[in-house]
Amino acid sequence: TSNLKTKIIGKQAYYFDSIDSTQNQALKMAQDAANDGTIIVAAKQTGGKGRDGRKWISPKGGIWISIILHPKFDISITTLFPIASSLALSIAIEKVFSIKPELKWPNDLTIKGKKVAGMLVDVSLESNKIEKLVLGVGINFDVDVKKIEKTLNETPNFYGVASLSEQKQNIKPIQLVQTFLLELEKIYKDLNERQIKKIISEWTLRSSTIGKNVELNTIDSKIKGKAIKIDDDGALVVSNNNKNHRIIAGDIIHLSK
Ligand code: BTN
Structure with a gap:
């Protein structure tokens, strides 16, 4: 993480070769005094979690990361948070790969209609105020699309998988992670400052959902x-x-x- 240009996110980082779920690990650590911006990264997850209790297939080659945050915004904008985070990731992928993944409401990033990344948020509340929030980000960086599709075909609402490796560009995962965390930190600051209209209009410009x-x-x-x-x-x-x-x-x- 020494090359990170962020101020908060990733200043403290934990890496695992293999773990059940970085999200579970982050949730455990958030109960103790994990600092704002702590990240948990794993090369592979054996029990990756998707939204609504679905499985998230997380083989080696993908980017699996959970981020512990202590937000200043209130509960009314927590659903906006993963939306804003997917915007940050779309911007980062565009900067690094020069392609613009589309945003599918609520938190999916797609390339040619197939899912390349997703976000998951868990919050812990203290008398209706957000105390801690854990953002889980799964990015299909270099994964076997066919294999994942085969495993997930029966899953409700499943619609196809994309991998950034299909772009055939010589980019290292760390380049994308660094750019993403920087964009995420900007958007996190915007949210804390309640720059909601700005986030929504940028999200809408990249969205495949609005107007359809x-x-x-x-x-x-x-x-x-x-x-x-x-x-x-x-x-x-x-x-x-x-x-x-x-x-x-x-x-x-x-x-x-
Ligand atoms: C979704 O689109 O359903 C959300 C997927 C979120 C996956 C990430 S990978 C890192 C973190 N750990 C997990 O177990 N899940 C999230």
């Missing part, structure tokens, strides 16, 4: 309509029959013009 007809699975229902925008708290606004619906959590299962 979408079909979503939410916890208890399905909804179809046109994705209009995201609200200040990160909720997706979908209109159907001239009525706007705010979706706080869900998965897009279909996207079309």
